[in-house]
Amino acid sequence: MKGNVIVGQSGGPTAAINSSLAGVYRTAIDRGAGKVYGMLHGIKGLMDEEYIDLSDYIKNDLDVELLKRTPAAFLGSCRFKLPDIHQDMATYEKIFSILNKLNIEALIYIGGNDSMDTIKKLSDYAILTGSEIRFVGCPKTIDNDLALTDHTPGYGSAAKYIGTSVKEIIRDSYCLEYEKGLVTIVEIMGRNAGWLTGASILAKGEDCGGPDLIYLPEVDFNVEKFKDRVEKLLKTQSSVVVCISEGIHTKEGKYVCELAAESSKFVDAFNHKQLTGTAAYLCHYICKELGCKTRAIELSTLQRAGSHLASRVDILEAYQVGGAAVLAADEGDTGKMVTLIRHSDDPYQCGTEVKDVHKIANDEKLVPRNWISHDGTYVTEAFVTYVKPLIQGDVSPIMVDGIPRHIIRPAAKKR
Amino acid sequence: MKGNVIVGQSGGPTAAINSSLAGVYRTAIDRGAGKVYGMLHGIKGLMDEEYIDLSDYIKNDLDVELLKRTPAAFLGSCRFKLPDIHQDMATYEKIFSILNKLNIEALIYIGGNDSMDTIKKLSDYAILTGSEIRFVGCPKTIDNDLALTDHTPGYGSAAKYIGTSVKEIIRDSYCLEYEKGLVTIVEIMGRNAGWLTGASILAKGEDCGGPDLIYLPEVDFNVEKFKDRVEKLLKTQSSVVVCISEGIHTKEGKYVCELAAESSKFVDAFNHKQLTGTAAYLCHYICKELGCKTRAIELSTLQRAGSHLASRVDILEAYQVGGAAVLAADEGDTGKMVTLIRHSDDPYQCGTEVKDVHKIANDEKLVPRNWISHDGTYVTEAFVTYVKPLIQGDVSPIMVDGIPRHIIRPAAKKR
Numbered sequence: 036m037k038g039n040v041i042v043g044q045s046g047g048p049t050a051a052i053n054s055s056l057a058g059v060y061r062t063a064i065d066r067g068a069g070k071v072y073g074m075l076h077g078i079k080g081l082m083d084e085e086y087i088d089l090s091d092y093i094k095n096d097l098d099v100e101l102l103k104r105t106p107a108a109f110l111g112s113c114r115f116k117l118p119d120i121h122q123d124m125a126t127y128e129k130i131f132s133i134l135n136k137l138n139i140e141a142l143i144y145i146g147g148n149d150s151m152d153t154i155k156k157l158s159d160y161a162i163l164t165g166s167e168i169r170f171v172g173c174p175k176t177i178d179n180d181l182a183l184t185d186h187t188p189g190y191g192s193a194a195k196y197i198g199t200s201v202k203e204i205i206r207d208s209y210c211l212e213y214e215k216g217l218v219t220i221v222e223i224m225g226r227n228a229g230w231l232t233g234a235s236i237l238a239k240g241e242d243c244g245g246p247d248l249i250y251l252p253e254v255d256f257n258v259e260k261f262k263d264r265v266e267k268l269l270k271t272q273s274s275v276v277v278c279i280s281e282g283i284h285t286k287e288g289k290y291v292c293e294l295a296a297e298s299s300k301f302v303d304a305f306n307h308k309q310l311t312g313t314a315a316y317l318c319h320y321i322c323k324e325l326g327c328k329t330r331a332i333e334l335s336t337l338q339r340a341g342s343h344l345a346s347r348v349d350i351l352e353a354y355q356v357g358g359a360a361v362l363a364a365d366e367g368d369t370g371k372m373v374t375l376i377r378h379s380d381d382p383y384q385c386g387t388e389v390k391d392v393h394k395i396a397n398d399e400k401l402v403p404r405n406w407i408s409h410d411g412t413y414v415t416e417a418f419v420t421y422v423k424p425l426i427q428g429d430v431s432p433i434m435v436d437g438i439p440r441h442i443i444r445p446a447a448k449k450r
Numbered sequence: 451m452k453g454n455v456i457v458g459q460s461g462g463p464t465a466a467i468n469s470s471l472a473g474v475y476r477t478a479i480d481r482g483a484g485k486v487y488g489m490l491h492g493i494k495g496l497m498d499e500e501y502i503d504l505s506d507y508i509k510n511d512l513d514v515e516l517l518k519r520t521p522a523a524f525l526g527s528c529r530f531k532l533p534d535i536h537q538d539m540a541t542y543e544k545i546f547s548i549l550n551k552l553n554i555e556a557l558i559y560i561g562g563n564d565s566m567d568t569i570k571k572l573s574d575y576a577i578l579t580g581s582e583i584r585f586v587g588c589p590k591t592i593d594n595d596l597a598l599t600d601h602t603p604g605y606g607s608a609a610k611y612i613g614t615s616v617k618e619i620i621r622d623s624y625c626l627e628y629e630k631g632l633v634t635i636v637e638i639m640g641r642n643a644g645w646l647t648g649a650s651i652l653a654k655g656e657d658c659g660g661p662d663l664i665y666l667p668e669v670d671f672n673v674e675k676f677k678d679r680v681e682k683l684l685k686t687q688s689s690v691v692v693c694i695s696e697g698i699h700t701k702e703g704k705y706v707c708e709l710a711a712e713s714s715k716f717v718d719a720f721n722h723k724q725l726t727g728t729a730a731y732l733c734h735y736i737c738k739e740l741g742c743k744t745r746a747i748e749l750s751t752l753q754r755a756g757s758h759l760a761s762r763v764d765i766l767e768a769y770q771v772g773g774a775a776v777l778a779a780d781e782g783d784t785g786k787m788v789t790l791i792r793h794s795d796d797p798y799q800c801g802t803e804v805k806d807v808h809k810i811a812n813d814e815k816l817v818p819r820n821w822i823s824h825d826g827t828y829v830t831e832a833f834v835t836y837v838k839p840l841i842q843g844d845v846s847p848i849m850v851d852g853i854p855r856h857i858i859r860p861a862a863k864k865r
Contacts (some may be wrong), residue, residue: 210526358567434844442657
């Protein structure tokens with residue numbers, strides 16, 4: 036590389052997004068980049084000229100290892116959708132003037148669907164204006180809903196956290212007995228795609244029966260049928276553990292959480308409806324109908340930030356993908372996203388490719404219908420075969436005084 | 451030992467309660483006990499003559515290691531308070547006839563305050579009736595609220611889980627910026643004692659500022675003052691992370707969660723009021739008052755079941771305490787509880803003693819007032835000195851196919 040590289044992180048944080056950052060940094064340095072800048076809080080921060088020189092923070096190999104083990108976005112993240120080029124040229128002129136000033140040769144953006152939209156627009160603008168800056172996307176999302184890639188870095192670690200935590204919850208749920216039984220409803224992230232909730236199947240093994248029911252948003256949810264299922268299970272079991280996606284909805288398209296009067300009406304910048312309390316609502320309903328003890332558990336933020344339980348496969352792939360993005364840009368690619376391509380399940384083999392970001396942006400990959408049981412209450416063996424290789428191996432936290440050590444920038448002050 | 455030993459687990463499960471069971475089993479076998487029985491679901495199961503021979507399940511050293519790493523009560527647990535002896539002799543006659551039939555020499559009960567009440571009553575009845583069976587209690591509770599012992603097995607692992615998870619949450623909370631800031635409220639277990647919530651201070655270190663505010667139930671909570679605090683912090687920070695005990699209450703003694711109309715009215719067998727939604731209520735309030743983005747995170751069951759992140763000190767002490775209970779019974783003690791006595795903080799040194807259970811039962815140990823900051827919004831250095839040794843070291847999970855392996859009895863069927 037002759038010029039400089041700038042990298043940003045966008046969208047919801049994960050346990051692996053900093054490993055991709057480490058991969059970008061290392062590969063850029065190895066390939067001769069002058070400086071590797073990090074934009075603070077993604078493209079939004081860049082527009083305010085907020086960036087750092089990564090070499091001020093990553094000084095040695097230990098720093099790289101710490102970065103790979105630090106959850107959430109080291110650089111800060113944003114949810115920001117660039118305007119359409121023809122509607123607002125000024126925004127693009129501003130971004131490119133900053134990039135030119137910094138002598139940027141390649142911009143790498145680590146993120147999900149919305150971030151690939153950013154890569155698409157910036158690379159389109161570069162082509163329109165004859166700029167030679169290259170733009171490459173690096174996939175990241177615990178949701179695993181990006182098209183054209185076998186899976187996304189971040190998903191494997193979240194899946195491992197979910198499988199382990201659900202298994203521990205199942206163990207816990209059989210301890211105390213209640214006269215009319217105990218129903219535990221675990222709410223897992225996933226608005227439209229059930230990849231994370233499906234990963235609760237990982238709790239199942241020789242030593243654990245796994246969740247009793249698993250409901251993904253890919254299949255319409257029927258509250259009454261759900262109650263009947265639970266009631267039937269309670270006839271033979273003292274404990275029933277159900278895993279549900281936050282985004283399960285009725286046939287009419289109404290989110291289950293909306294059935295509760297007090298559901299939040301918050302809408303984010305991408306017009307996503309914010310969901311809360313699906314498990315809480317269903318617990319309330321089951322308790323009222325069946326008279327049993329219920330408890331709602333939201334895995335919440337912990338499932339995306341639990342780097343102490345990261346998957347080794349995931350962290351290494353995230354690093355690889357970061358490196359591959361720099362490599363692609365250095366070789367002249369632009370408007371591309373690095374994808375993971377699986378060559379075999381067992382032994383697991385997976386490599387990287389680059390694909391046109393125009394084919395990816397804003398396209399949501401859902402769990403195939405035939406990976407969900409016919410009646411929509413479980414996932415099939417095909418799902419297990421898919422997810423199992425992604426959670427293998429551990430990345431031991433670097434423990435200092437009993438707690439995992441992270442690497443950070445000084446705490447962000449309010450702007 | 452000449453006769454047999456029976457052991458039970460009672461109260462809320464923890465990550466360390468099975469390590470105590472392992473300690474009881476091993477020591478009893480080593481000291482020549484004929485059989486080591488496990489009562490299923492505590493004293494309640496014993497009354498239904500539900501017990502197992504532990505040697506059918508623990509067959510080798512690997513099984514012992516798995517047991518030490520399996521969260522929740524291997525034998526099943528119960529919340530059951532024995533009637534007063536003079537009110538219901540029949541219950542005691544029944545229990546003792548079962549114990550005599552099994553040729554029991556010592557009964558070890560692993561549990562918290564309510565369980566020590568059981569040990570007290572059974573040993574009192576033995577003395578009254580001239581029975582030679584010995585009854586010894588083994589402390590266990592994540593709540594750490596047992597009197598006369600420096601700390602309780604189970605607490606250290608929960609503290610380590612809380613410190614780590616809160617640190618990961620703090621990292622996560624600085625990723626995305628919101629116009630009016632983000633307030634994250636983490637709800638931690640603890641009805642009257644703030645030991646668990648105080649452990650959130652463990653997130654603090656060279657690489658993390660720790661929670662911004664920590665509220666324990668030992669100090670009255672003022673909702674308005676809380677809001678003012680948060681408002682002030684939001685002037686200089688983009689993110690505020692607050693850790694609260696589920697049991698925080700107003701000066702008038704009203705639980706904060708009760709301030710929400712929909713709070714649960716469930717009362718358990720010990721007349722404890724079941725609490726839910728303190729963080730959710732405060733988030734709603736803060737959002738309404740300050741207009742900022744808020745999120746409520748309940749660590750819920752995960753904090754007591756998270757054996758994948760157990761503290762080595764805790765797991766080893768739990769094992770030790772189990773062994774010491776058998777030793778005490780074998781040496782003729784009855785109506786006693788094993789306690790942990792700390793000889794020094796640094797280097798940490800801790801041993802076991804036995805104390806009269808009459809002095810322990812139903813006595814709740816709270817966090818000393820001078821371990822909480824004057825204004826009641828943080829814990830002091832004395833708290834840190836106390837808790838830090840208890841979270842040291844790891845117990846690596848035995849991973850099979852990417853997920854921690856446990857040891858179990860066949861899943862309990864409904865009785």
